[in-house]
Every structure is written in structure tokens, then in C-alpha cells.
Amino acid sequence: MVDKKSQESGLKEATQLNKRLQLAENKIRRLTLLTKRYKQAYITQGALLKLSELASTISDMRDFYPAIHKMVSELLHAENFYVVFYDSDSEHYSPQYFSDEKDQQLIAQVPSGAFSSGLTGYVARTGQALLCDREQFSQLVLQGHIQQQGSASDHWLGIPLCRGTQVIGVMAIQSYNAKQLYTDSDLALFSSIGGHTISALDRVKSRELLEDTVRQRTQQLQKINQSLQKEIKERTNAEQLQAALYRISELTASSRDMNSFYKAVHVVLSELMPAENCYIALLDQDRTKLTFPFYLDQYSPPARERPISRGFTEYVIRCADARLINSASAQQLVEAGEIRRGMADPMRPALHSTSWLGAPLLIDQQVIGVIALQSYEQSYSYGEVELNILRFVSQHIAVAIQRKLGTEQQKRHQEELERKVFESTRELRQTNLFLRLQVEERKKAEQKLFYEANHDALTGLANRQMFLQQLKQQFALSKRQPQLSMALLFIDLDRFKLINDSLGHHVGDAFLIEVSKRLQSTVREHDLVARLGGDEFVVLLTSLLHDTDAEDVAERIIDKVRQPFLLQGQQVHSGASIGIAYFDSDHSKAEALLRDADAAMYQAKSMGRNRFVIFNETMREQMLQALTMEQVMQQALEQQQFTAVYEPVLCGQARSLMGYEVHTQWQHPQLGTQYDFNKYATEAGLMPQIEQLMLHQACRQLAISSDDTGLLTVRLSIQHVQQAELFEVLKRQIATVQHKHRLCLAFTEREVLQTTSTAQASLQQLKQTGVRLALHNFAADAAPVGLLLQQLFDFVKLDAAFCRQLPRNEQKRQLLQMLQSLALSYKFRLLADGVDNADLLNLLLAEGCCFMQGKYVAGLLSAQELANTPSVVFQQLA
Missing domain, CATH: 3.30.70.270 (Reverse transcriptase/Diguanylate cyclase domain)
Incomplete structure (x- = not known):
């Protein structure tokens, strides 16, 4: 009995022990599973954190994909890695990154459509991740879902890249080693990385776009700053040049002694450019010898008078234009026989200059001498800027010499005139009585004619x-x-x-x-x-x-x-x-x-x-109660109420007609003739159309005119070269003109100053067609000399108010002298407006300005001269 009880008790204890062992084993399995899950979550969380760090630090897409590849390789077997984008609308595949140990060299030759029939296209169409071995790959091929593309891999892992619910691409890794296969945990980790790749990709692209935008804007600002610096430098140089020209002009008007004038001019030149070596050479009356009234040189004594030969100075005299000669060009001239070196003193060979600058002194288009600068230093050479400055200076020196010669000649003429006046006084006394009688009769006739005319x-x-x-x-x-x-x-x-x-x-x-x-x-x-x-x-x-x-x-x-x-x-x-x-x-x-x-x-x-x-x-x-002013102007344009009025332009020296300037008058049936309507036409936006009508009438006038030399000037607003449509209409109108050199298009100073580079290019195109260009109302505001240096305008019309102030304003006369020098250098003609009396006309002629307009100018032209211009009817402006 005891043994049986003992057995039962031992069996019971064994049963309980087995239950406890099974419970312990279950707990161990759960703990092991949880440990694996926690480890997987830790790895996934670390990958996502690294991916976020990459998105925050990388700003170039070329660095982003290799960084993703490197990160995935640290977590998975990913020697073979690629990313392909997919457009569902066009079904187009575009590889973004491809790294493969077998097909790396073939990817450049593979068309983008090949991805659609492979595993990549299968994942893009299904929108599901795929873990595929050789057996699954074969089944998909047999079922017709895919086709064999590239080298066969032992294991392939691909996930869809989605933005919201839309598949935009595929990211995949593959293994060619049967021992290195992917697991479900690898699929989960790769899917987590792929799910956050699109967000990281968008962040990198945004940062790349932002940095590219900042880079481009920085470059634009640098270009703008360079342009502004260049403009500031040009304006500063222009101001310095203008101030120097004013000083030279003052010296021209005030200096009596030529030696002091030469020295003062040299001081001004030294402020503009290196002028340690400078000389002035003049031709004698026979034009066979050269004299040097001013000569300053670092290495040579003052030059002596010498016969005309083949030096640099004589070369400029023959060319009648400024020349810049360096060592290379000097050698070419020597080889061509144009010059010979060492003309300063043949008995004493001098050091040859490395850069030589010379400009002719012109009086009435005839060379009387040369002003020259030279440098012996290899480190410095003169340029085009110095050449232009020297052109200006040469004109002022020539004017000073002309004034001195003119003063001496005037003195001789005065003495001769006094002698002749004394001799003819007796003859005048005898004829004086007879002339008085004729004057009285003429006065009576004039009074009668005046009464009948008025x-x-x-x-x-x-x-x-x-x-x-x-x-x-x-x-x-x-x-x-x-x-x-x-x-x-x-x-x-x-x-x-x-x-x-x-x-x-x-x-x-x-x-x-x-x-x-x-x-x-x-x-x-x-x-x-x-x-x-x-x-x-x-x-x-x-x-x-x-x-x-x-x-x-x-x-x-x-x-x-x-x-x-x-x-x-x-x-x-x-x-x-x-x-x-x-x-x-x-x-x-x-x-x-x-x-x-x-x-x-x-x-x-x-x-x-x-x-x-x-x-x-x-x-x-x-x-006008039924019509607004705009309607009135529109109606006037439709009814051709605008007609051209031609104001004559005089060549003062020859007292001959140079041409006409076209003005616009409005013949309103109720208000009568109107001239001051530009404000209303501009507000109504009709000014360009009115100007086109005037240009059409001017072109028709040129077509029927038998004269092929007279100039016809038409004023236009700057809109015609700023607006593309108006500019095309203008070019078509100009194309109809046979003698384009007779047509001159005028633009005001104020509008040209406000133009852009596009408008400047349009003006250059107009000049290339053969028409003339004029700058109107110059010196009305600022008198910008920079506009004249562009050599864009054939005529520069001085403002009428500026011209009327010339007789009593010395500074404005000096500005006129400077402008006349610029006109000679840059090949444009000055035209004075507002010439209403003989004193102003004579003053302008004395300063060399021979083209002019005004009431007094119109009176100088006889009826016969106006009649000799057929088809052009002059009508005096009110």
C-alpha cells in the first residue's frame, strides 16, 4: 500500500513539474520573440533617424542616392541597389540611381521602357512589395506577368515608392549569391525605409531647388552690381572729362600769351592721363618745315625746327586724323615705308617711345600742326580713351591759334579800313544829298505800300x-x-x-x-x-x-x-x-x-x-458737350484733320535752305487751327498714330519732290522704338522711302535719357537703314555729353531757350564751344533753334554753328528759294 501511494505521489509531482517546465519554455519563446521585435524596431528606428539626418544635411541629389545606398548596405545585403521613378500617366520609367555588380555597364544601353516588363514594372503596377527567389521569378515569367531582363538574380527584393496613394517609383535590392537570401524581416525593414524615402527625397529636392535659386539670384545681383559699378565709373570719367573741357575752353577764351596757354593745357592733360612727354608741332606758312613752340621730354632736349620728313608727326599730318602707335604698329609702318624712326634730331639718335599718341590741329578742315604724347615705359601704353581726349584738346588748341591769327589779321584789316574810310569820306559827302532824296522817296513809297497792305x-x-x-x-x-x-x-x-x-x-x-x-x-x-x-x-x-x-x-x-x-x-x-x-x-x-x-x-x-x-x-x-476730348481727337484722326506744316532750316554761312522740319497743325471745323494739343493727344494715347500720319505725309512729300538733297525732319516720341509693334510699323514706313538719307527722325533729349538698352538697339537699327537721327531739345535740362559720345545721332538740335541765353551767358557760350569741338570729333552737326534776331545768328556763325531755325531765319530765305523746293509748302507757325 505504501509503495502504491508513493508511486502516485511521485507521478503527480512529475506531472506538475512538466507543466511548470512547459510554462517556462513558453515564456522563454515569448521573450525571445519580443527581443527580436525590439531589436528589429531599434534597427528600423535607427535607419529612419539616419534617413532623416541625410535629408537634413544633403542638398544635392547626386549625393542623396549614394548615401541611401550606403545606409541600406549597412543594414542589408545591398551591393546591388537601384531606384527607378515611374509616371503612371505616360507609363514612363526613368532610372535615378543604379549600382549592380553585373549589369552596371549595360544600364546606359537599356531603354527606359525595359523596366516595365520586368520585376520593377510588376511592383509599380501592383503597388505591392515583392520578395522573389528564382522559383517565384520563373513562375511569374511562365504566367506572363514579367519578362526576363538583365542578369538573373538568386533573390530580389523590391518595394513601391508612393506619394499618398500614387506609385511614383520602385526601390529594389538583389543578390546573385544563393547563400545570401532576404527574409520577411528584411522586407519589413526595407519597406519602412522606402516609405520614408519619398519624404526625404522631397526635402532634399526642395533644399537643392532653394540653394540653386539662391545661387542664381546671387549671380544676378553680382552682375547687376558689376554693371552699376561700371556705370558709376563711366559717369565719373565723363564728369572729369567735361570739367577738363570746360577748363580748356576757359583757357582758349582768356589766354593771350600762347606759351602760357600751352603750359596750362599741359597741366590739364596731366590730370587726365600721363603727359610727362608732350609736344606741339606747327607747320610754317610754306608747309615745308615743322616748328615746336612747346616741347617737353624726359630724355630729349627741346626739338629744333626741321624740314618735313617721314616721322610720326608727318604721318598724322598726312592722315589728318588722330593716331595711336605702339611698338608693333610702329614696326609695321616702318616696313611699309610710311615712317622713319629718329626724326626728332637726326644728328642725335633718341630713345624710341613704346607708345605714341598724336592728333592733328585743324583750322577749316586744314591741318596746321600736331599735338603728341609719348611713353617710354613698357608698363604703360595709351588707349582709345586717351586718344579721344587728345582729339578734344587738339580742337581747342586749333581754335586758340585761329583766334590769335584772326586777331592779328583783324588789326591789319582795321588799319586798312581806316585808310579807305578817310579816302572815301569826300566821295560820301558828295553822294549824301542825292541818297537823302532817294531815301525820302522810298519812305513815301514804303508808307503807301504798308498802308495798302494793312x-x-x-x-x-x-x-x-x-x-x-x-x-x-x-x-x-x-x-x-x-x-x-x-x-x-x-x-x-x-x-x-x-x-x-x-x-x-x-x-x-x-x-x-x-x-x-x-x-x-x-x-x-x-x-x-x-x-x-x-x-x-x-x-x-x-x-x-x-x-x-x-x-x-x-x-x-x-x-x-x-x-x-x-x-x-x-x-x-x-x-x-x-x-x-x-x-x-x-x-x-x-x-x-x-x-x-x-x-x-x-x-x-x-x-x-x-x-x-x-x-x-x-x-x-x-x-464739345457731346464729345469728350479723346473722342474729339479720335474723330480728328479719322477725318484727317491733322496736316503737316514745314519750318525751314537755314545753312547760315551760305544763306541757303538746308531742309525743313515737320510740325503738326490741327484744323478743327469749329475751333479752327490748333497747335497746342500734344497734351490731349498723349493722354488719349493717340500721339503715335498722329506722328505716323505726319511721317506718312513727309515720306509722300519726299517721293514727289524733284530735289534729292534737301533734308526733311520728323519728330517722333520714344514709344516708336520702345514698343515692338510701333517699331515694326516705323520700319515698314521707312522701307518705302527711296532717298532714305533725306529723312531725319528726331527724338527729344529727355526721352532718350529714359530709354533702355532695347530702345538704344532699335535706334541703332534705324541708323543702319540709312535714315538720319537727330537729338532734339539738347541742353534743355542736363546737356548729357555721354549721349553724344555714342555716335548715334547725325544732328543735335540745341534748345531754343539755351540759344537765346548765349549772348548774355558766358558759361553757355563755353558749353557751345565744347559741343562744337565734340561735333567735329564725333561727326555730328549742331543745329540751333530760336534764332529770332541777327545778333544771335552772327554769334552762332562766329562759334562755328551754321545750321539754325527761327523766325529770323525764315525771313532770310527769299520767296524764290522757298519756291525752288517743289511739292513742299512752307507755312509760318503761329
């Missing part, structure tokens, strides 16, 4: 011409002295046409004569009564004491005209409609006052005649 032949009143002249003079006086009140009465007679048609012209003439007498009886002696034509009369009232004086005169006129007329035995009745316009400081022209009085007169006629109406602004507004 008075109405029927009534004896002032005619339209004289009235407009007096109106302009009084208008200008009132502008200067606003306290002098002035008014204009415009009178239209009632029933005149009926009287003239029913009773005959002789009764009509008698009626107008009687009306003129009654009108004169109603005004003061200094007031002006004029007949404009037909039955229209005007009365100009000046120095009015009260505002109602003009109204009192109008009432007297109406009362006088209302009284019956007894003409050749017949009683005639009439009346008068009168418009009154008072002078206002807002009136820009005298014609505006006449226009306002005319408008008020029509208002009086419309209100029942035999009355007067005072003009107010609402009357002008009523004329």
Missing part, C-alpha cells in the same frame, strides 16, 4: 493782317502788365446778304462804308476797328477803366447800327450781333481771344440778334 481797300479800316498783328502786340503787353484791361468785340451785321443781293453790290459797299464810319464814332482814338472780311468787324478795346466799358461800347454800336441807313435814295435797316471776350491770363494765344469773341457772337445770333453776349467757359464746353 488796310481794307473799301472802308479804310485795318484789315485782318494788321488787326492780328496789333492783337498779338496788345496781348503780349497785357501778359506782362495784367492791370491793363483789354476786351475784344466781334461784330456781325444782320441782313447784309439780303441788302447786297437785292439792292446790288454798289449799295452793299456803301452800306459797309457807312457802318465803318459809325463804328469809329463809338470808340476812342486809341481803340482799333478792323474789317475781317464780308460783314464781319472787330473792335479792340484797350486800357479799360471799368468792367462795364466794353458793354457800354457794344450798346452804342447796336444803337448806331439799328438807326436807318439812307443809301443812294433808299432807306436800309440792319442790326448787329456782338460777342464780347475779355482778356484772361489763362489765354495762351492771341487767337484764342478772337476765337472766344467769335463763339460769343454766334451765341448772340442764336438768341435773336441785335444784342451782345459776353463769352464764358460754358460756351466752349457747349461746342
Whole structure:
């Protein structure tokens, strides 16, 4: 019994022990599994952290994929690794990175479409990760899902790269070693890395794009800064050059002693360039010898007078232009026989210069000498900038020499003139009496002609011409002295046409004569009564004491005209409609006052005649109440109301006609002739179209003109070269002109200064077509010399206000002298505007400026000269 109990007890204990052992084994297995999971999570977390670090530190995509490859290789067997992007819309595959021990050299020859039929395309289409061995690969090939591509691998692991739910690529690793196979844990780790690769990729691309944008912007800013520095340097040099030219111009005007002038010029030159070695050579009267009034050299004594030979100086004289000669070009000239070295002193060979600069001294296009600089240092050579500066200096020296010679010649002429005057005084006394008689007779004839030209032949009143002249003079006086009140009465007679048609012209003439007498009886002696034509009369009232004086005169006129007329035995009745316009400081022209009085007169006629109406602004507004100013301008353009007016340009030295400048006038049916409308046309955006119309008329005028030399200038706004469409229209219009050299296109200084490089290129294209270019209103604001140095303009038209100040402003005359020197050097012509008197014309001619415009210029041209230009009709501007 005891044994049986013991057995049962031992069996029970063994059973309990087995249960405890099984529980312990289960716990160990769970702990082992958890340990593997924690280890896998640790590895995955470390990979993700490293991937995030890569995305934060790498900014170039070329470094990103190798870094991903290296990171994956540290965790998995990944010697063979590649990334391919996939576009689902176009089904296009693009390899981004490929590293393979067998197919590395073949990837460049594999088309991108080959990936679609392989394992890569299979993963991209299914959107699922794939762990594939040789057996699974064969099954997929047999089932037609894939095709054999490249070298066969023993194990292949690929995962889709997704942005949201869309597959954008595939990342894969493969093994060619059967002992190195991938597991499910490898698949999970690779999938985790792939899931975060797209985010890291986007971050790297964003950083790469940002850094590239910053790099490009930095380069742009560097270029802009270089351009600004260059512009600042150019402007600084231009200012220094201009200041030097002013100083040389002052020396030209003030120096009496030529030696001191030469020394002072040398000091100015030394501030602009190295001038340790400088000399001036002059030709004698026979032009067979050279003299050296100024000679400064580091290695040679002053040069002596010598005959003309084959030196550098003589070479410049023969060329009549500035020359820059270095050692190489000097050797070429020697070989060509143009020069021989050592001409300074043949008896004493001198050190040869390494860089030589010379410019001719010109008077009336004839060379009288040379100014030269030279350097003996190999480290310094003169350039084009110094060559241009020397050109300017040579012109001023030539002007100084010309002035000195002119002064001496003038003194001799003065002495000769005094002798001749003394000898001819007796002859003048004898003829003086006879001349007086002729002058008196001529004065009487001129007075008669003046009266007939300025008075109405029927009534004896002032005619339209004289009235407009007096109106302009009084208008200008009132502008200067606003306290002098002035008014204009415009009178239209009632029933005149009926009287003239029913009773005959002789009764009509008698009626107008009687009306003129009654009108004169109603005004003061200094007031002006004029007949404009037909039955229209005007009365100009000046120095009015009260505002109602003009109204009192109008009432007297109406009362006088209302009284019956007894003409050749017949009683005639009439009346008068009168418009009154008072002078206002807002009136820009005298014609505006006449226009306002005319408008008020029509208002009086419309209100029942035999009355007067005072003009107010609402009357002008009523004329245009149905149209805005833009509509008026548009309508004027459609109806061809704009016509060309030609202002002559004079060559002052020859007193001959050089050409014409085209101006625009507006012939409005109600407002009359208008000139000041540019503001409204510009605001309406119609100025380019009006200018195109004027250019068309000018081109048509050139086509029908028999003269092939006269110049026709048309002013254009800068929009024509800034806007592509307008520029194409302009080029097509120019292409129709046969003699393009006769057409000159003018642009204002202010607009050209505001142009861009594109507009400058367009101006250069216009110049290449053969037309001339002109710069208008130069010196109106800043007088930028830089515009002239571009050699873009054939003519530079000086501003009228600048020209009118020349006689009393020494600084502006010096600027004119400098501009004349620039014109000779850079081959453009100066044209002066606003020449209204003989003194200004003579001053301009003395300074060498021979092309000019203005009222006085137009008067110098005879009617025959204007008539010799067929198809061009000159009309004096108002």
C-alpha cells in the first residue's frame, strides 16, 4: 500500500513539474520573440533617424542616392541597389540611381521602357512589395506577368515608392549569391525605409531647388552690381572729362600769351592721363618745315625746327586724323615705308617711345600742326580713351591759334579800313544829298505800300493782317502788365446778304462804308476797328477803366447800327450781333481771344440778334458737350484733320535752305487751327498714330519732290522704338522711302535719357537703314555729353531757350564751344533753334554753328528759294 501511494505521489509531482517546465519554455519563446521585435524596431528606428539626418544635411541629389545606398548596405545585403521613378500617366520609367555588380555597364544601353516588363514594372503596377527567389521569378515569367531582363538574380527584393496613394517609383535590392537570401524581416525593414524615402527625397529636392535659386539670384545681383559699378565709373570719367573741357575752353577764351596757354593745357592733360612727354608741332606758312613752340621730354632736349620728313608727326599730318602707335604698329609702318624712326634730331639718335599718341590741329578742315604724347615705359601704353581726349584738346588748341591769327589779321584789316574810310569820306559827302532824296522817296513809297497792305481797300479800316498783328502786340503787353484791361468785340451785321443781293453790290459797299464810319464814332482814338472780311468787324478795346466799358461800347454800336441807313435814295435797316471776350491770363494765344469773341457772337445770333453776349467757359464746353476730348481727337484722326506744316532750316554761312522740319497743325471745323494739343493727344494715347500720319505725309512729300538733297525732319516720341509693334510699323514706313538719307527722325533729349538698352538697339537699327537721327531739345535740362559720345545721332538740335541765353551767358557760350569741338570729333552737326534776331545768328556763325531755325531765319530765305523746293509748302507757325 505504501509503495502504491508513493508511486502516485511521485507521478503527480512529475506531472506538475512538466507543466511548470512547459510554462517556462513558453515564456522563454515569448521573450525571445519580443527581443527580436525590439531589436528589429531599434534597427528600423535607427535607419529612419539616419534617413532623416541625410535629408537634413544633403542638398544635392547626386549625393542623396549614394548615401541611401550606403545606409541600406549597412543594414542589408545591398551591393546591388537601384531606384527607378515611374509616371503612371505616360507609363514612363526613368532610372535615378543604379549600382549592380553585373549589369552596371549595360544600364546606359537599356531603354527606359525595359523596366516595365520586368520585376520593377510588376511592383509599380501592383503597388505591392515583392520578395522573389528564382522559383517565384520563373513562375511569374511562365504566367506572363514579367519578362526576363538583365542578369538573373538568386533573390530580389523590391518595394513601391508612393506619394499618398500614387506609385511614383520602385526601390529594389538583389543578390546573385544563393547563400545570401532576404527574409520577411528584411522586407519589413526595407519597406519602412522606402516609405520614408519619398519624404526625404522631397526635402532634399526642395533644399537643392532653394540653394540653386539662391545661387542664381546671387549671380544676378553680382552682375547687376558689376554693371552699376561700371556705370558709376563711366559717369565719373565723363564728369572729369567735361570739367577738363570746360577748363580748356576757359583757357582758349582768356589766354593771350600762347606759351602760357600751352603750359596750362599741359597741366590739364596731366590730370587726365600721363603727359610727362608732350609736344606741339606747327607747320610754317610754306608747309615745308615743322616748328615746336612747346616741347617737353624726359630724355630729349627741346626739338629744333626741321624740314618735313617721314616721322610720326608727318604721318598724322598726312592722315589728318588722330593716331595711336605702339611698338608693333610702329614696326609695321616702318616696313611699309610710311615712317622713319629718329626724326626728332637726326644728328642725335633718341630713345624710341613704346607708345605714341598724336592728333592733328585743324583750322577749316586744314591741318596746321600736331599735338603728341609719348611713353617710354613698357608698363604703360595709351588707349582709345586717351586718344579721344587728345582729339578734344587738339580742337581747342586749333581754335586758340585761329583766334590769335584772326586777331592779328583783324588789326591789319582795321588799319586798312581806316585808310579807305578817310579816302572815301569826300566821295560820301558828295553822294549824301542825292541818297537823302532817294531815301525820302522810298519812305513815301514804303508808307503807301504798308498802308495798302494793312488796310481794307473799301472802308479804310485795318484789315485782318494788321488787326492780328496789333492783337498779338496788345496781348503780349497785357501778359506782362495784367492791370491793363483789354476786351475784344466781334461784330456781325444782320441782313447784309439780303441788302447786297437785292439792292446790288454798289449799295452793299456803301452800306459797309457807312457802318465803318459809325463804328469809329463809338470808340476812342486809341481803340482799333478792323474789317475781317464780308460783314464781319472787330473792335479792340484797350486800357479799360471799368468792367462795364466794353458793354457800354457794344450798346452804342447796336444803337448806331439799328438807326436807318439812307443809301443812294433808299432807306436800309440792319442790326448787329456782338460777342464780347475779355482778356484772361489763362489765354495762351492771341487767337484764342478772337476765337472766344467769335463763339460769343454766334451765341448772340442764336438768341435773336441785335444784342451782345459776353463769352464764358460754358460756351466752349457747349461746342464739345457731346464729345469728350479723346473722342474729339479720335474723330480728328479719322477725318484727317491733322496736316503737316514745314519750318525751314537755314545753312547760315551760305544763306541757303538746308531742309525743313515737320510740325503738326490741327484744323478743327469749329475751333479752327490748333497747335497746342500734344497734351490731349498723349493722354488719349493717340500721339503715335498722329506722328505716323505726319511721317506718312513727309515720306509722300519726299517721293514727289524733284530735289534729292534737301533734308526733311520728323519728330517722333520714344514709344516708336520702345514698343515692338510701333517699331515694326516705323520700319515698314521707312522701307518705302527711296532717298532714305533725306529723312531725319528726331527724338527729344529727355526721352532718350529714359530709354533702355532695347530702345538704344532699335535706334541703332534705324541708323543702319540709312535714315538720319537727330537729338532734339539738347541742353534743355542736363546737356548729357555721354549721349553724344555714342555716335548715334547725325544732328543735335540745341534748345531754343539755351540759344537765346548765349549772348548774355558766358558759361553757355563755353558749353557751345565744347559741343562744337565734340561735333567735329564725333561727326555730328549742331543745329540751333530760336534764332529770332541777327545778333544771335552772327554769334552762332562766329562759334562755328551754321545750321539754325527761327523766325529770323525764315525771313532770310527769299520767296524764290522757298519756291525752288517743289511739292513742299512752307507755312509760318503761329
